[in-house]
Amino acid sequence: MNVVLFIIAALILVGALATVCVRNLVYCALSLAATFAALGMLYLALGAEFIGWVQILVYVGAVAVLIVFVILLTAPDRMRSVGPLFSRSRILGVGVSLGVFGTIAYAVHKSGSLKGSLSMPAETDMQSIGEELLSSYLVPLEATGVLLTVALIGAVLFAREEPVEGSEESQESKD
Amino acid sequence: MSTLQVLLTVSALLFCLGLTAALTRRSVIMILIGIELMLNAANLNFIVFWRAHGDSDPSGGFMFALFGIAVAAAEAAVGLALILLVYRHYRSTRSEDLNKLKG
Known part of the structure; x- marks a missing residue:
């Protein structure tokens, strides 16, 4: 320990x-x-x-x-107050979480395959990580790149201020 | 209990705290924070199992955790942008105020 x-x-x-x-x-x-x-x-x-x-x-x-x-x-x-401390939904939510935790903790405690101690895995230096990423994990890497690009463009589109009515930008888009 | 079981229990507790935040808090931001906590608990599990059973596949769990972090970052960016959009529309980030299907 x-x-x-x-x-x-x-x-x-x-x-x-x-x-x-x-x-x-x-x-x-x-x-x-x-x-x-x-x-x-x-x-x-x-x-x-x-x-x-x-x-x-x-x-x-x-x-x-x-x-x-x-x-x-x-x-x-x-800063708005958050309502009563013991509302019905709150008690229900805490109950569900406690049930989930009880189930997982019971499973972890009872499982026979988790008794072993932590073994040291093979060496993972930066060079081997890079080689793995560009060989065995090339497709997931590229997919992650596409995902990040799409997500960031989408976030910028969502969060951008709407052009105000009658401003230069909206008049340009009407033309 | 072995160290492995202790760490898995910590991860389960972290997941359930995130679940509590997502289920009981009213603010949409707190729901997102709860989801982030749950994702981190999953990542912790990957690392712990990689450490415990990493002999057969020396980098599998490691890479899974790495891609998990990347996907979680994308999710956080889109989620927070959506929260900003919702706030601009409803002037509120409380989940019970967001009760119209057609804005």
Whole structure:
């Protein structure tokens, strides 16, 4: 049993709990960033260095910041009170989550094939990752590239301000 | 419990916290945050299993997690753009305000 893994796991769970429970959305997004960073640390501790740094770069650096931007752009909503603490839907949602967790935890606890300790996998340095990506995983890589391009163009199209009626842009489009 | 089981339980807890956020919170942004937490729990599972059973396929779980992160990033970008669009239309990001099929 590794003490470092336990500390990082506790960090992840505290961060996720804060993300779910805190009422102010900005604090939610910040604890989400902390959770992502702790997950990156766990990947590093498990020996997946590249995934760990990618996690920190993509999630902490991009996704969390993007969420903070959207919260700030939709500002008037975030201070409104969130209704009663024990509404029916809320109790139902927590019950469903507890049921799912109970099922998974029972399965993990009972399974005989999960008793083994963590073995160190074969060496994954950057060179072998790059070679794998451009040989065995070439088609998924290209598909991911297309997906990211389409998604980003779509996001820009969605988020762009509509041209105001009577402005230069809409008159140009009428001509 | 072995370390493998502890890590899988942590991942299950992370998934269920994300599920709780997606099911109980009213704000659309919080629902998206919950989905992100669930995706991260899945990624954690890939890494843990890669670490435990990685001898037969030295890079399979690793690559799966990598592509999962890329797809999750695309999902977050499109989802947040949709939230901005919805906010501009309804002046609200609370899910119970979004109750019209025809805007």
